[in-house]
């Protein structure tokens with residue numbers, strides 16, 4: 001089943017958003033030190049926002065490697081996510097096509113069982129304003145439980161597997177995904193329906209949105 005056709009942004013949203021305004025907002029985020037005391041390697045917000053973007057990747061928080069490079073998903077998780085999407089690195093990092101807003105913009109540190117949760121202050125402070133800066137979105141990939149709680153709210157299932165299994169409920173604008181981390185290989189093996197049914201629908205939807213177009217030209221926005 002395909003995810004459906006492009007949705008229409010809400011009237012009036014587009015007119016309030018300007019490139020200059022978005023650039024200024026992103027500059028503000030990049031100087032944020034709000035939760036510095038909790039960040040073992042200090043603030044380094046990693047995000048990509050352009051009002052022309054059609055696809056939003058709503059992830060968790062940068063890991064250590066992404067913190068070092070400053071490039072979203074430039075790590076094994078990103079390799080798997082690009083494979084799931086069936087897109088080139090060029091398309092993936094084209095700001096006219098893809099925006100990146102993790103739930104926490106800075107690396108939160110590592111605990112006993114992996115990276116710590118995204119800092120909650122981050123979404124509370126920045127997320128609503130940044131989402132307003134993306135009036136042309138047609139698809140949000142909602143990756144992992146933190147992003148799913150925020151973007152799906154009460155519509156989320158009781159756990160990640162149930163939410164992802166119910167992916168058709170959220171189409172065509174939202175698609176919940178598990179985190180593409182190598183830590184989730186066991187989940188992928190236990191849930192073969194994900195690769196058999198969800199990924200083909202994801203690729204079909206991305207093709208509709210010009211993400212598989214080598215010329216880098218997304219279809220005209222509504």
Ligand code: SF4
Pocket residue numbers: 029032033034035036043044045104105106119121122123125
């Ligand atoms: S995680 Fe978010 S709130 Fe904390 S310093 Fe980074 S940008 Fe600011």
